[in-house]
Amino acid sequence: MYRLGQPIFDRLFYNRYRRAAIMNATGRLLMIGLGPGADLKFVPPTVTSVTAVEPVAAFRRMASRLARRHGIAVDIVDGMGESIPFPDNSFDSVHVGLVLCSVADVGATLGEIRRVLAPGGRLVVLEHVRGDGAMGRFQDRIAKPWSWVSSGCHPNRRTIDAIAAAGFDTSRLRSIPRTMVPPPCTPHLQGFATVIEE
Numbered sequence: 001m002y003r004l005g006q007p008i009f010d011r012l013f014y015n016r017y018r019r020a021a022i023m024n025a026t027g028r029l030l031m032i033g034l035g036p037g038a039d040l041k042f043v044p045p046t047v048t049s050v051t052a053v054e055p056v057a058a059f060r061r062m063a064s065r066l067a068r069r070h071g072i073a074v075d076i077v078d079g080m081g082e083s084i085p086f087p088d089n090s091f092d093s094v095h096v097g098l099v100l101c102s103v104a105d106v107g108a109t110l111g112e113i114r115r116v117l118a119p120g121g122r123l124v125v126l127e128h129v130r131g132d133g134a135m136g137r138f139q140d141r142i143a144k145p146w147s148w149v150s151s152g153c154h155p156n157r158r159t160i161d162a163i164a165a166a167g168f169d170t171s172r173l174r175s176i177p178r179t180m181v182p183p184p185c186t187p188h189l190q191g192f193a194t195v196i197e198e
């Protein structure tokens with residue numbers, strides 16, 4: 001469903017959010033849950049190298065094909081956000097695009113991201129998150145069946161709270177309350193968070 005539907009959603013509305021989010025990446029970039037690779041097209045010139053972690057082999061193949069078509073150099077490896085296969089302080093930016101809704105353990109993934117980020121590093125974010133009021137209550141009700149039909153996507157995660165709890169400064173993240181993306185995958189969180197040094 002994602003492979004067929006997402007290119008349409010990208011053209012209709014997601015590409016503008018993708019581009020705006022990843023513009024915040026600099027230096028050595030790690031992308032978590034790259035999927036078919038749509039964000040690769042928008043990696044800015046401030047990025048010096050691109051590495052990606054993606055657990056699904058079919059997505060790794062699709063992203064590699066897209067990268068080749070667009071002449072983008074990227075090293076795509078098998079792996080999970082909860083156990084990132086790279087040493088501490090390896091990257092200047094880590095990108096999560098529509099991924100923290102899908103990982104099994106958000107806290108563990110954010111802990112791993114913090115570990116592989118160098119001091120002063122950035123967590124670059126485009127995520128759909130739980131809304132307030134009636135939207136949030138609707139997302140809570142639909143969360144379980146939605147996750148069954150969408151490969152484990154949780155539409156009601158309080159992602160900004162999780163990012164703050166993992167030791168990031170979230171002041172450069174902004175909520176986009178009204179997007180063209182239909183419920184339950186709206187509103188969105190976009191921008192970047194920085195590592196708070198201990």
Ligand SMILES: C[S@@+](CC[C@H](N)C(=O)[O-])C[C@H]1O[C@@H](n2cnc3c(N)ncnc32)[C@H](O)[C@@H]1O
Nearest residue numbers: 033034035038056080081097098099102103104
């Ligand atoms: C909704 S898709 C988003 C894909 C891509 N980032 C995009 O924006 O099109 C979620 C992605 O997260 C990946 N994923 C799921 N669980 C993961 C985990 N624990 N660690 C890393 N990636 C994961 C999936 O394989 C899939 O590629």
